[in-house]
Amino acid sequence: MKPRKPPALPQPLTDWLRGRGWDWFAHQLATFEAATAGRDVLLCAPTGAGKTLSGFLPALADLLANPQRTRGLHTLYVSPLKALAVDVHRNIGRPIAEMKLPVTHETRTGDTPSGKRQRQRVRPPDLLMTTPESLSLLISYDDAATTFAGLRFVIVDELHALMGSKRGDLLALALARLRTLAPQARFIGLSATIADPELARDWLCGPHGAIVRAPARVRPDIRILEPDARIPWAGHLARYAMPEIYQALTHSPMSIVFVNTRAQAELVFQTLWQMNERGLRIGLHHGSLEPALRRRVEERMAGGQLDCVVATSSLDLGIDWAEVALVVQVGAPKGVSRLLQRIGRSNHRLNEPSRALLVPTNRFEVLECQAALDAVAHRELDGTAVRTGGLDVLAQHIVGTACASPFDADRLYAEVRTAWPYSELSREDFDQTLRFVADGGYALKSYERYRRLALGEDGRWHLTAPAFARQYRLNVGTIVEAPMLKVKRRRQYLGMIEESFIEHLSHGDTFLFAGQVVQFEGLVDGVVMVSSTTADTARIPSYDGGKLPLSTHLARRVRELLQHPRQWRKLPDDVGAWLELQQQRSQLPGMDDLLVESFKRGNRFYTVAYPFAGRQAHQTLGFLVMRRLKRLDRRPLGFVASDYALVFWSMRRPGDLYELFSVELLGEELPDWLHDTPLLKRTFREVAVISGLVERQHPGHRKTGRQMSFSSDLIFDVLMRYEPQHVLIRAAYQEAMGGLIDVGRLSDVLNRVQGHIIVRELKAVSPLAVPLMLDIARESVARKDAGDWHLEELEHALLAEAGFEEGVPA
Known part of the structure; x- marks a missing residue:
């Protein structure tokens, strides 16, 4: 039997494309042929390769071929970002409008009005x-089977951004439900930066x-900024490079400046605005801003009404602005795939090179930026x-399934x-997760509020009350941010800020938010009231969100760079001299060893591990080492921990450093440390919220972070005492070990270096340790509200001790 020949592309689509001077790419046709032949398909294509059109091509062709079909939901597009969903809606609307296709297209996100x-x-x-999240809501309604009855295609964009997260767990469960509701639907995955396509396809x-x-x-055309000023030893603010960054922006018709944290976004925006002598139109975009403000920036950028946007990962994915000519990455990229994703926003076309400028904020980041450049040149991606799917996410999904209808x-x-x-779920x-959803488990089953499901006479599980469906729909999702408060100036909401930051403010204090210096007036009904101010100094909010981890692949690339002095020619002269002096005074970390340096300064003993x-992982190691040293008196x-190293200090010599970094440290110190710190309680709070045990929102009001913490802490104490093997306690352990403290990665490192630990007893600080010593001082200065003069004096002294002849602060 001959294979069925896939239908030809409808002529209107081809005429429209050629009318714009384009033609179909081979990968677009291959995706179309696979989907129309009845196969699910994963498309791996770089940014600018027409992925979005590739995904929608089978759907548009099917709609054109069946104009008399029964109306209803035909194609579902799922993206990790609201902004991306809105942007794709706008972009797919162009061919629909220009070809006058009888096709309706809309967005549905958390920002969509309830009436719509x-x-x-x-x-x-x-x-x-x-x-x-919105997909999970859709499948939770009692008419879900009708809604998805005619579904033909499901497109999942930026798949790599979802696979490794709880949002990915939630999506995978929703897609499994869709396969039951719409077995005829074909699944199309899109991604620009997948290192393992087979794994992504299987997922x-x-x-x-x-x-x-x-x-x-x-x-791509990527270069590292070479500033007139010397590169700082420590810090993450890039003030030294702002004049050069601004000059680069003035020579580009449209740019995006990416940063790694929301606090950094606020500072960079404010600095650029203050030096904006040429009147550039600059916007700000990050996740804490009010949705209306973010949408306004997106619309102005798409309409060519901005010259530059300062953004965090909120604009990483998929935004199709071909007019963007330059991407500036402030701070090290932390991963090769992330870097390619970001720079792909520039010249968003397959046949034009992306232009990017990397701006390291300190000397270690120079190494990371160069390592990233080398990886891009070799077309390497992070793994x-x-x-493994979280049991708390499974609990949420079980409730959502029951909201739609009773289930077997x-x-x-x-x-x-x-x-x-969940393919290996026992x-x-x-059953334990189902039992928790049904009655809370052994320790909580006597409380009516936890009895969400009951087993009916027909052998199916059903909701015990409609209120649980309302509760589910108000709290659906897996993103549990730090407790946040709305920020309001007069009648305008500016966005959200962490409750912990506001707790330290007094009336009249100023801080930087939404790109401006504002003055704190007080808390009114849980809302942070601020006013405009003419002050030019501000406290900078420190957001927990947005801190990006260094990828294992890029870390290994940095180590490789350290092993090849010939490659140092690519580095700025002062950075190359720094590494050469390190070789003379100590040595550089090897590929598979652990360099540990120790020295005495004043009356304190310092130890630095790389x-x-x-x-x-380094923070976890630091806590465990502190515990061991305390036990040893x-x-x-x-x-202080960074992405590259750990430095700790004590009043007495730390003792046997080979023993201190043994693998046994994890087994002997980790369990007790977890029980003695609030970390597990913090993790349990997130698990409790996701599973529905603790609600974020009730009809008419939202719980404060303090209220949620109080509720979850009480339940945690009860479960640890009466039911320590409760499914949520196990979920909290799993999340803490894998995410917050990265025990897996730490364990891999400690196992790898056993027998390869190199200890160097030094008479003074090494050149490589100077930035870490300055990080210690920087934290101390921040706590004591001291001036920069203290840091400058210390830097001068440390450079002299490390063997730099000039001893001059950078």
């Missing part, structure tokens, strides 16, 4: 652009899905992140196992 959301359930559009489509690979785009436990278990993150874990395992005083 209700209408979409009754009269859904042909094409719907949404997010994982979305299963092993029988097709993989289409587009050719690599033109090699694809995957995870055996069938739901089988369905859940078709979701890749029946025991499923695992290159990322900040989270070495009088530990503190530690």
Whole structure:
């Protein structure tokens, strides 16, 4: 039997494309052929390769071929960002409008008005652009089976950004439900930066899905900024480079300045605005800003009404602004894939090179930027992140399933196992999660508020009260941010800020927010009231969100760079001299060893280790080392961790450093440390919120962070005492070990370096340790509100001690 020949592309689509001077790419046709032949497909294509049109091509062709079909939801597009859903809606609207296609297309996100959301359930559009959270809501309604009955295509964009997160768990479960509701639907995955396409294909489509690979785009034009000023030893604010950054922006018709944290976005925006002598139109975009403000920036950027946007990862993915001529990355990129994703926003076309400028904020970041450049030149990507599905997310999904209709436990278990993150889920874990959803478990079953499900006479589980459906829909999602408060100036809401930051403010204090200096007036009904001010100094809010981890691949690239002095010619002269002096005074970290330096300064003993395992793993190592030193009566005083190294200090010599960094440290210190710190309680709070045990919102009001913490802490104490094996306690352990403290990565490092720990006893600080010593002083200065003069004096002294002849502050 001959294979069925896929239908030809409708002529209107081809005529429209050629009318714009384009033609179909081979990977677009291959995606179309696979999907129309009835196969799920993953398209791996670089930015600017027409991925979005590739994904929608089978859907548009099917709509054109069947003009008399019954109206209803035909294609579902899922993106990780609201901004991306809105942008895709705008972009796919152009061919629809220009070809006068009888196709309706709409977005559905958390920003969609309630009236429109209700209408979409009754009269859904042909094409719907949404997010994982909104999809979970859609499948939780009792008319979900009707809504998705005619679904033909499901497009998942930027797949790599979802696979390694709890949002990915939630999406995978929702997609498993869609396969049950709409078995005829074909799944199309899109991604620009997948290192392991087979794994990504299996995650979305299963092993029988097709993989289409587009050719690599033109090699990007990336360079590292070489400023007139010397590169700082420490810090993350890039003040030294702002004049050069501003000059680069003035020579580009449209630019995006990416930063790694929201606080950094505020500072960079404010600095550029203050030096804006040429009147550039500059916007600000990050996740804490009010949605209306973010949308206004997106619309102005798309309409060519801005010259530059300062943004965090809120604009990383997929935004198709071909007019962007330059991307500036302030701070090290932390990952090769992330860097390619960001610079792909520049010249968003396959046949034009992206232009990017990397701006390291300190000397270690110079090494990271150069390592990233080398990886891009060799077309390398970071490994694809995957995870085992969280039981708290499963609990949320079970509730959502019951909201739609009563379910049979055996069938739901089988369905859940078709979701890749839950493919190894045991029946025991499923049943324990189901029992928790039903009555809270052994320790909580006597409380009526936790009895959400009951087993009916027909053997199916159903909701015990409609109120639980309302509660689910108000609290759906897996993003549990730090407790936030709305910021309001007169009648205008500016965005959200962390509650912990506001707790330290007094009336009249100034801080930087939404790109301006504002004055704190007080808290009114849980809202932060601010006013405009003429003050030019401000406290900078420190957001927990947005701190990006250093990828394992890029860390290894940095180590490789350190091993090859010939490669140092690419580095600025002062950075190359820094590494050469390190070789003379101590040595450089090797590929598979652990360099540990120790020296005495004043009456304190300092130890510096260079695992290159990322900040989270180093912080965990620091806490464990502190605990061990305290037990040994070495009088530990503190530690500072960076992405590259850990430094700790004590009043007494730390003792046997080979033993201190043994693998046994994890088994002997980690369990007790976890129980003695608030970390597990913090993790449990997130798990409790996601699972529905603690609600973020009630009808009419939202709980404060303090209220949620109080509730979850009480429940945590009860469960630890009476039911320590409760499914949520286990979920909290799993989340803490994998995410917040990165034990897996730390364990890998410690196991790798056993027998390869190199200890150097030094008479003074090493050149490589100077930035870390300045980080210690910087934190001390911030706590004591001291002046910069203290840091300048210390820098001068440290450079002299480390062997720099000039001893002059950078």
